[in-house]
Amino acid sequence: MGDDSEWMKLPIDQKCEHKVWKARLNGYEEALKLFQRIEDEKSPEWGKYLGLIKKFVTESNAVAQLKGLEAALAFVENAHVAGKTTGEVVSGVVTKVFNQPKARAKELGADICLMYIEIEKAEVVQDELLKGLDNKNPKIVVACIETLRRALSEFGSKIVTLKPVVKVLPKQFESREKAVRDEAKLLAVEIYKWIRDALRPPLQNINSVQLKELEEEWVKLPSGPPKQSRFLRSQQDLKAKFEQQQAQGGDQSDGTEPEPQYSVDPYELLEAVEILSKMPKDFYEKIEAKKWQERKEALEALEVLTKNPKIENGDYGDLVRALKKVVGKDANVMLVSLAAKCLAGLATGLRKKFGTYAGHVVPTILEKFKEKKPQVVQALQEAIDAIFLTTTLQNLSEDILAVMDNKNPSIKQQASLFLARSFKHCTQSTLPKSVLKPLCAALIKQVNDSAPEVRDAAFEALGTAMKVVGEKAVNPFLADLDKLKLDKVRMSKRQRRGMYTVYLLVNGVVLTSESYIPESSGVKVPSRCVHTCLFLQPSAGPSKKGKPASAAGGKAKKASDSKEVAESELSPEVCEDLAAGVLPASCLQQLDSANWKERLASMEEFQKAVETMDQTQMPCQALVRMLAKKPGWKETNFQVMQMKLHIVALVAQRGQFSKTSASVVLDGLVDKVGDVKCGGNAKAALTAIGEACSLPWTAEQVVSMAFAQKNPKNQAETLNWLSNAMKEFGFTGINVKAFINNVKTALAATNPAVRTAAITLLGVMFLYMGAPLRMFFEDEKPALLAQIDAEFEKMQGQSPPAPSRFTKKAAAAADDGDEGEEQEEDAGGQDIMDLLPRTDISDKITSDLVSKIGDKNWKIRKEGLDEVASIISEAKFITANVGELPMALKGRLSDSNKILVQQTLSILQQLATAMGPGLKQHVKALGIPVITVLGDSKPNVRAAALTTLQAWVEQTGMKEWLEGEDLSEELKRENPFLRQEVLGWLSEKLPTLRTVPGDLMLCVPQLYTCLEDRNGDVRKKAQDVLPTFMMHLGYDKMSKATGKLKPASKDQVMSMLEKARAVMPAKPAAPAKAGGGKESGRACCNPPPHPPPQGPAGKKPAAKGLKDDEDKSGPIFILIPNAKEQRIKEEKQLKILKWNFITPRDEYVEQLKTQMSTCFAKWLTDELFHFDFQRHVKAIGVMMERLESESEATISCLDLILKWFTLRFFDTNTTVLMKVLEYLKLLFSMLNREDYHLTEYEATSFVPYLILKVGESKDVVRKDVRAILTMLCKVYPASKVFPFLMEGTKSKNSKQRAECLEELGCLIEGYGMNVCQPTPAKSLKDIAVHIGDRDTSVRNAALNTVVAVYNVCGDQVYKLIGNLSEKDMSMLEERIKRSAKKTPAAPAKQSAPERTQKEHPTNPNATFLRKPVENKNAHHGESSHPSIPKQFQLDLDMIERDHGRVSELPDLVQHQLDELLEPITIPEPKMRSVSPHFDDLHNSTASTINFVISQVASGDINTSIQALAQLFSMESLARDASMGVLKDMMHGLITLMLDGRVEDIEDGQQLIRSVNLLVVRVLEKSDQTNIISALLVLLQDSLVTTAGSPMFSELVMKCLWRMIRFLPETINTINLDRILLDVHNFMKVFPKEKLKQLKSDVPHRTLKTLLHTLCKLTGAKILDHLSMIENRNESELEAYLRRTVKHSGNLSGVKSDRGNEKTGLHPDDRMSKAKVSDILSEIFKKIGSKENTKEGLTELYEYKQKYSDADVEPFLKNTSQFFQSYVERGLRMIESEREGKTRIQTSAGTTNLIPQHSLDSGLSSNNEELKPAVYYERLKILRQRQGLENTTRQRPPISSLLSSKPSVASSTDMLQSKLSQLKESRELYRQEHNSHSPTHGRSASPAANLDDLKKRLERIKSKQQ
Secondary structure: OHHHHHHHOOOHHHHOOOOOHHHHHHHHHHHHHHHHHOOOOOOHHHHHHOOOHHHHHOOOOHHHHHHHHHHHHHHHHHOHHHHHHHHHHHHHHHHHHOOOOOHHHHHHHHHHHHHHHHOOOHHHHHHHHHHHOOOOOHHHHHHHHHHHHHHHHHHOOOOOOHHHHHHHHHHHHOOOOHHHHHHHHHHHHHHHHHHHHHHOHHHOOOOHHHHHHHHHHHHHOOOOOOOOOOOOHHHHHHHHHHHHHHHHOOHHHHOOOOOOOOOOOHHHHOOOEOOOOOOOOOHHHHHOOOOHHHHHHHHHHHHHHHOOOOEOOOOOHHHHHHHHHHHHHOOOHHHHHHHHHHHHHHHHHHHHHHHHHHHHHHHHHHHHOOOOOHHHHHHHHHHHHHHHOOOOHHHHHHHHHHHHOOOOHHHHHHHHHHHHHHHHOOOOOOOOHHHHHHHHHHHHHHHOOOOHHHHHHHHHHHHHHHHHHOHHHHHHHHOOOOHHHHHHHHHHHHHHHOOOOOEEEEOOEEEEOOOOOOHHHOOOOOHHHOOOOOOOOOOOOOOOOOOOHHHHOOOHHHHHHHHHHHOOOOOHHHHHHHHHHHOOHHHHHHOOOOOHHHHHHHHHHHHHHHHHOOHHHOOHHHHHHHHHOOOHHHOOOHHHHHHHHHHHHHHHHHOOOOHHHHHHHHHHHHHHOOOOOOHHHHHHHHHHHHHHHOHHHHHHHHHHHHHHOOOHHHHHHHHHHHHHHHHHHOOOOOOHHHHHHHHHHHHOOOOHHHHHHHHHHHHHHHHHHOHHHHHHHOOOOHHHHHHHHHHHHHHOOOOOOOOOOOOHHHHHHHHOOOOOHHHHHOOOOOOHHHHOOOEOOHHHOOHHHHHHHOOOOHHHHHHHHHHHHHHHHHHOOEOOOOOOHHHHHHHHHOOOOHHHHHHHHHHHHHHHHHHHHHHHHHHHHHHHHHHHHOOOOOHHHHHHHHHHHHHHHHHHOOHHHHOOOHHHHHHHOOOHHHHHHHHHHHHHHHHHOOOOOHHHHHHHHHHHHHHOOOOHHHHHHHHHHHHHHHHHHOHHHHHHHHHHOOHHHHHHHHHHHHHHHHOOOOOOOOOOOOOOOOOOOOHHHOOOOOOOOOOOOOHHHHHHHHHHHHHHHOOOEOOOOOHHHHHHHHHHOOOOOOOOOOOOOHHHHHHHHHHHHHHEOHHHHHHHOOOOHHHHHHHHHHHHHOOOOOHHHHHHOHHHHHHHHHHHOOOOOHHHHHHHHHHHHHHHHHHHHOOOOOOHHHHHOOHHHHHHHHHOOOHHHHHHHHHHHHHHHHHOOHHHHHHHHHHHOOOOOHHHHHHHHHHHHHHHHHHOHHHOOOOHHHHHHHHHHHHHOOOHHHHHHHHHHHHHHHHHHOOHHHHHHOOOOHHHHHHHHHHHHHOOOOOOHHHHHHHHHHHHHHHOOOOOOOOOOOOOHHHHHHHHHOOOOOOOOHHHOOOHHHHHHOOOOHHHHHHHHOOOHHHHHOOOOOOOOOOOOOOHHHOOOHHHHHHHHHHHHHHHOOOOHHHHHHHHHHHHHOHHHHOOOOHHHHHHHHHHHHHHHHOHHHHHOOOHHHHHHHHHHHHHHHHHHOOHHHHHHHHHHHHHHHHHOOOOOHHHHHHHHHHHHHHHHHHHHHOOOOOHHHHHHHHHHHHHHOOHHHHHHOOOOHHHHHHHHHHHHHHHHHHHHHHHHOOOOOOHHHOOHHHHHHHHHHHHOOOOOOOOOHHHHHHOOOOOOOOOHHHHHHHHHHHHHHHHOOOOHHHHHHHHHHHHHHOOOOOOHHHHOOOOHHHHHHHHHHHHHHHHHHHOOEEOOOOOOOOOOOOOOOOOOOOOOOOEEOOHHHHHHHHHHHHHHHOOOOOOOOOOOHHHOOOOOOOOOOOOOOOHHHHHHHHHHHHHHHHHHHHOOOOOOOOOOHHHHHHHHHHHHHHHHHHHO
C-alpha cells in the first residue's frame, strides 16, 4: 500500500512510465481522460507525451495495454503533433499488438493505423504495414493485410497507394497459412472494386485455382464504382458532400457519374523489366548479318523481350537505330514486320521515355507504308500508333507533312489514316490551331487527290478533327472546300458519331442541329422563318453540341458564332421568299426594272427597310442575293450602284452577316473598288464585311480575287484598302504567307500604281512585323529593293496605331470573357519564322558525314563538325528533317575533347536559329543532352551550354523540356554544377509560364534532395526555385510529396516550404493581345498610348494598364479612421494572429496582406508582396518619396508598415535590406518631427525583429540598425527598449549579443539606471553573466556596459551584479581601474540638478522634469494656461493699464458661450441634494454647473481635469456619483496615468500630478460604498483581461488600500451588504487557488486585508450582512469570514489608533520578543533593499518613537560601518523633517487632502502640513534613489504619482456675480491648492488673492461709472 501511495502522487506522464504495471494502467486511464478533455489540438500538454505514445502501444501487460491503446487512439485523434509519432507507433502496433490473442487489442491497433491515415500519414502507415507482411508470425501478417483492406475500403485508392500493395499481393497467395491466403483473397477483391481489370496482369501468375476463385468473386461485385466513406482532415468539404448525398438517398449521383472512376493505369502497377542486358551478346552483329535467318533470330530474341508490358529506362539509341535500319532498308518484308513489332513493343513498354527516339523512327515508318502487304502495313500501323502515344502530334507534324506530298498514294492514304487515328487521342488543348492548320491544309489537298482511297482517308481525318475540336475550330481552314466536299467531311464526322442533322433557317441564318440555340439566348424561331428540313441524316443520338440549355450557359453570343460558321447557301427561291417577308413588294418588283430611276427608287426603299429592320430578324444572305440579282454588279448607273454598295455595308453592319453572305458580294465589290465614283462605297462595304467576318478572312478573299483579275486599278486600290484596313483593324490573325506571293506579283507588275500600292502595304506590314519581313524580298531587283528599304526606313521607329475597328464576333467574345475566334485562329503559328522559306538539308547529312563526326581521331571529328556548321550557315533556314545529325551531335556533347564540345554547342545554337519552331521535335534527342553538359567542370563549357539552352528555349518554349522524366533524371545526377545550373535556369523560366506539364511533379523529389545537398550553392538555388515550383504545383501537392522523406529531412523541407509559400509569386496573366503583330521585340510590342474603349482582344488589358498608371499617381496609403485601434483590439481579443514568430509563416504573411489591402493602394500591395525583390526596392522607393507628403496616412498605417519591414528582415537580399534600413531612418526621423510616439502594439511587433539585425555580419547593416535604435529611443521610452535588448543578449549569434550589450551600455550612459527594467539588480546580473562569455567581443561589451553602470552609480555596481567568478571579477576590476571615467556615484547624480539650477536659478524645485516647473507656474501666473483660450480670460493688467478703452468693457464677453457649446448636449445635474451654498441663487448656479460640466467635455485634457476637480470638491455632488460612473472614471484616469504618451507631451509630468490629485479627491469625496464597489469590479476586470497592463491592477489595488485605511472612519456610512456582494462576485471569478496562480500575490493580500479590516471593525455582525448573496456556496467568502471572526475574537469594539494603523503596526504594546524580532527584521530587510530603503527608515523611526526601549543594536552589529552610519543619518534626517512640520487647523466637517509620500507609507499624519523645505529634502532623497539621467523618458515611480497636487487653474475669474456665489464652495479648494503650491505665482494666500481680485474689479467698475 505504501508503494501505491507513492506512485499515486506522481504526475500522469511519470505514471505511464512507471515500473509497476498498476501505476501504468492508472496512468493510461488518466491520460485517456486528459486527452479527451484537452480542447486545443495545439496545446503544449500534448508535447509531454510525444515520446511516450510508443510505450502506450508496446505495453507488456495485456490489461494495461488495452487502456494504453485507447489512450494512444485518443492522442492520435486529438493532438496536432501526433503525426510525428507515426512511424514508431505503427511499427509498435504491428509488432506488439497484432500478435495479441485479444481481438479488442487488434481492433484498437487497426483503429490507430486508420486514424494516422486520417491525419494525412497514409504513406508512413502503409510502409509499416507492408513491412509487417514480411514478419514470420502469420497472425501479424493476417492483421496487416486486414488493416490494409480496411484502409482501402474506407479511404479509397487515391489515399492508399495501390502499386506497392499489388506488388506484394501475389506473394501472399503463396503462403502456407490458409488464414493469410484467405485474407489476401479478400484484399484482392477489395482492390478489384477500385481498379477493376488493372489488377489482372499482376495476378496472372498466381495458382490457377486461386485465380478462378477470384474471378468468381469479382463477377459478383456491383458494377458501380465504390465511394470513399472516410475522409482525411484536409477533405472535410468532400466529407460534407458525402454526408449530404447519404442524407438525400445515397445513390442519386450514381447515374450521372462518369465511368473513369477506375483511373488506375495497369502500367503503373507493374514492375519495370531491364531488357538491354538480357539481349543476345551478338545481337548487333546478327542484325547486320547477310543471311536473313540470322537477322530473324536476332529480332525474334528481341521480340520476346519487348513483349514485357513495362520496360526499364535506358539508352536505347543504338537498338532503335538498328531496328529503324531494318524497317527502312531490309528487303525481307517478314523482318520488316518483326522489327515494327519490336518497335511497337519498345514504345509500349517505355511509354513517354521512348519519345526521345520517336522523331527518328516515324519518317522511316511513314515512308515504308509504300508496302502493299497487309501484314506489313498492319505491323507498321501498330508501331506508329504505339509511338504516337509516347510523344505529341506537334512533334510529329513536320514528318507527317513531309510525306503528304509523296507521289505514292499508299503513303498519303496511311498518313491520313494515321492522322485520323491520332486525332482520336487528342483533345482541344492537345490539338491547338497552330498544329491543326498546316495538317488541314495538307488534308484539303488530298481531298482533291485522284486516288479515291486517299480522298476517303482525308475526309475521315478531317471529320475526326472536326469531331474532336468542333466545327468552329476547323471551318476556317476549310474555306477553300466546295459545298459538296464540305458536306462529305461533315457526313464523315457524323457517320463516326451517328446522328440526325436537321438544317433550320433562323433569323436568316442557316443552322444545323449542332448549332443548338439555348433557350436563354432569347432567339425565337418564328414559324414563317422555319421553312423546311433541307435534308436528314440517320442518327443514333444527340450531337455533342446539342447540350441541354443549362450546359449552354445562356451564351447567346456563342450561339451567334456557331450560326455564322454553320450557315449554308440558300437557293434563289428560298432567298426570294425570305426577302419578300421583310421588303416591300414594290421594292422587289423594281429591282430589275429597265428604268434606272425605278431601280434607284427601289434601292431607296431597300435602304429604308434595312435601316428599320430588326437586327435579329434580318435575312442577310437573302438580302445580298437580291442585290446581286440582275443587273447585279453590272449596274451601269453610278447612283444606283452607290446605293447598292451602301446597302451592302449597312446589311453587314446591322445584321448577322456570315462568310457565306460575304462570298455572294465580295467579287462584285472588288470589281468596283477601282471605280472612280463607286470606289469609296466599295471600300466602305469591304470594311463593314471585315468587321462582320474578320479582316484576315476578308483580306485573303479580296486580294486573291483582285489578283485573279487583270485590272491594275482594282489591284492597286485593293492593296491601298488593305493598307488602311490593317491600320484600322490591327494585324492580329493576318495570314502573311497568303499575301506575300500576291505582293511579289504586284511588285513585278508593269503598272507603277500597283507597285507603289504594294510597297505602301509592305511599309504597313513592316510596322507590325519588323525587319524579318525583308527576308522574303531579298532576291528582288536592287532598284526595287532600294524602294522597299526606303519605305521601311520611313516606318522605322514608328509604333503601329491602336486598332479603331474590331471584328463584331471578337468584340462579343471579348465581352463574354472569351477570346474571339479570329484571335485564336493563328495564336500559336503566326510567328514570322513559320513563314520563311526553308531548305531541307537531310540529303546533305550523309552517312559519311555522320561517321566523320563519330571518328576516333579528334581532328576528323572536328572536320565533320565544321562541315555541318557550313551546311547550316549556307542553308540559312532549314526544315526540321535533318536525318541522322541529332544522334551524331549528341555523341559529341560528351566528347572528351572540350573544344569539340564547345563547337558542338555553337552548332546547336546555329541549328536553333536556322530551324526555328521545328526544333521542338529534337528537344528530347538533342536538347536534354545539352542539360547534361551543364554538369561540366569547366565554367566556359557550362556557360556555352547555358547559352545554347536559352537559344533552344526561345524557339521551342518550355513545355517540351518539362514533359516526361528526362529533366528529373538529369537532376538525379549527383553533380553540383549540373544541379545548380539547372535549378537556376528553372527559377528564371518557371515564373514566366502560365501552365506547365504535370510531369514537373517528377522533379520534386530531386528538388527536395537538392535542398539538403552538401553543396551550399545547390541548396541556395533549390531554395530560390522552390516558390516557382509551388506556384505551378500548389502547396498541397508539394507538402504531400514530403511524405516519403526521412522525418528529419521532412521537418527541414516543410519549414522551407512554409517560407516559400510566403513568397510564392502569382502566375503570369494571360498575355495581352494588342491590335496585332507579335511581341518579339519589334515595334509593335510597344502598347498604343490611348487604346479605344471597345474592341477585341487586347483592349481590356490595355485599359487596365492605363488605370494602373492613374492609380499610381494617387495616394499610396488610405487614411481610415480608427483602423489601427480596431487592429489592436482584434489582436488583443485573439481574433487575429499575434505578430510573434521565429520565422514568418504564410498565415502571418496572408494576414498582413489582407490587412494591408484595405489601407494601401492595390498596386503598392502587389509590389510589396511580389516574388521579385526588385519590385520591393521599387515600392520602398515610392514610399520614401511619399513619406513627407503622406505623413499622416503613413502614421495611420504605421503598424502594418513596420510589420512588413519585419518580414524583410528575414530576407537574405542585402539590396532590399539596405533600402529597408534607409527608409526606416527617414521614417523614425519623421515620427520624431511629428512628435509621434510608438504604441506598445507597434513596438512589440517590430523592435524584437530589428534587434535580430543588429547581429548581421555586414558592418554597414549593423551601423544602420544602431542608428535606427538611437532614433527609436526618441519615439519610444528607452526603459521599454531596454527589455528588448536584454532579450537580444540571449541570442546564439555572438555579434548580436555583443551589439545588444553595447546598446545597453549606451542607454544606461544616456538615461541613467532608471532604464534598467524590470529592476537594475536583475538586469545587471543578467548583463554580468556575459563577462564570462567565450566570445571576446561579447566579453568586452559586457565589461563596457558594467563600467557604464559604475560611472553612474559607483561602487554600488558590485552589489547589483551579484556573485561573479574570481576570474570575471578580476577582469571587471581591472577594466574599471583602466576606465578613463572614474567619477564617483554621487557627483554623477548631482550633475542633472546642477545643470537645471544653472538654467533656472530662480526655481529650486526644478528637478528631473522634462520642462522646469517654473515654466508651468509662470503659465498659471500669467493666465496663459493652454487649457483656457486667451479670449475667455480676464486680463486685468491690460484693463487697468488701458484707460482709454475702459468704457468698452462689455466687449470683453463678446463670444457666445452657448453657441460654442451647442453641439454638446449636457444633462441637467441632479439638484436634489445641492450644497447649501447654492440654495439662494439656484438658477444662476445651475448655469455655472452647466459651464463646469461643459468644461469636463472639453477637448483639452487640462480643462477637463480642472473641471472634474471642481465637481468633486463639492461633497454633495461627489456623493451622487454612481458606482458605474466611478468605475468608468477611475478606469479612464488610471489609464491616462499609465499612457506612455502623456510623459512625452509638454508638461506631461505636471499633468500626471494633476490626475493623481484628482484620483485622491475622488477616493475621499465619493460615496464610500460606491467607490469601493467600483474599485473591486475594476480590479476583477483588470485581472481577467490578461492583455491589460499589470501596472493598471497595481494602481487599482493601491487605491483599494487607501480606501481600507479610511474604513475605521467610514465603516458606519458604508453599505456592507453591497461590498460583500462585490467581494463574493470577485471570489467567484477568482477562487483562492486561481488568485495564488497569478504572477503577483498582491491581489490575494489586498482581498484578505479588506475582509480582515471589515471583520475587525464589525466583528461577528459582519455575517448578518450577506443578505444580498443568493447562493453563498458559490464562493469561499462566508467560510473565510467565519474563520476570521473566530480567529480574531470579537474585535468590533476595538478602535485602533489611526496613526499607528498608517505605519502598519498593531497597537498592542505588549508584543512578544519573537514578534518584535520579526517586525525589526522585516524593517531592516526594507532598509537593505534599494527600492524600499526610505520606507524602512520611516518605519524604524516610528517604531523607535513608539517603543523607545526597543533594542536595535543586535540587528546593526553584524552590518558594515557604512550601513550603520547610513541608518543613523537617515533617522536624523527624518527627525529634522518631522520637527520642521507645523500644524494647521481644518474647517469642521471637511476632510483635508494633504497627500503622503506614497499610498503605502504615511510620512505624516493627516493634519500636518509639509513645507517646501521638506519637499526639497524629500526630492533630494528621491534623486539619490532614482538616478537623474533619464529625465526625458521615465515616468516618476507610481508611489509618487499620488503625492503632489498640481497647480490647477480654477474658474474663479468669471464675472463678479459668479465669484460671490462660488466663493464659499471654492475657498477650501483654493486653500488646499495654495498650501501645496508655494511657488504658484500670485497665489500666496487664498484670502489675499481673492481680496486682491475683488479690489481690482471694484477699481475697474468705479472707473467705468
